[in-house]
Amino acid sequence: MPYSMGDNHEGGLRFESKTKVKKPELYKVILHNDHYTTMDFVIEVLMKVFHMPAAKSTQVMLDVHKKGYGICGTYTYDIAVTKVDEVHRMAKERSFPLRCSCEKA
Numbered sequence: 001m002p003y004s005m006g007d008n009h010e011g012g013l014r015f016e017s018k019t020k021v022k023k024p025e026l027y028k029v030i031l032h033n034d035h036y037t038t039m040d041f042v043i044e045v046l047m048k049v050f051h052m053p054a055a056k057s058t059q060v061m062l063d064v065h066k067k068g069y070g071i072c073g074t075y076t077y078d079i080a081v082t083k084v085d086e087v088h089r090m091a092k093e094r095s096f097p098l099r100c101s102c103e104k105a
Contacts, residue, residue, distance in 0.1 A: 026105040027080035029072040031064050031087070037096040039065065045098070046072060049086050074105050 029050075031042065039061055046057035050072045063070035075083065080102040091098035 024076045026074045027077055027102040028074050028105045029080050029083050029100065029102050031060070031070045031072055032099040032101065033064050033068045034097050034099065037091070037098040041091075041094060041096055042098065045087055045090055049083055049090070072100075075102075077102075 031045075042061040042064060043054070043057045046052045046060055047054065050057075052060065052072075060070040060072060072083070074080075084100045084102055087098065087100040
């Protein structure tokens with residue numbers, strides 16, 4: 001085996017390091033029902049923040065309305081927290097008490 005300066009060598013021996021990359025944990029983003037936020041606003045949030053088509057947004061909104069919660073998507077932690085913050089910001093701007101949270105998937 002030819003000697004190369006780019007390889008990891010110590011005393012003529014070649015060492016290979018193996019790094020295992022762990023997949024990031026995923027988090028579900030959840031919208032919670034309240035008795036004040038309009039269905040139209042929930043659909044708007046789902047389309048703008050979660051980039052859902054109208055039909056999927058309506059389906060998730062109905063889950064929120066009927067079950068008390070709806071799952072908006074599954075993301076890495078940083079993205080999930082960012083989406084929760086974005087939902088809360090939009091709701092506050094429109095004076096709605098819409099709540100959103102994330103939990104491990």
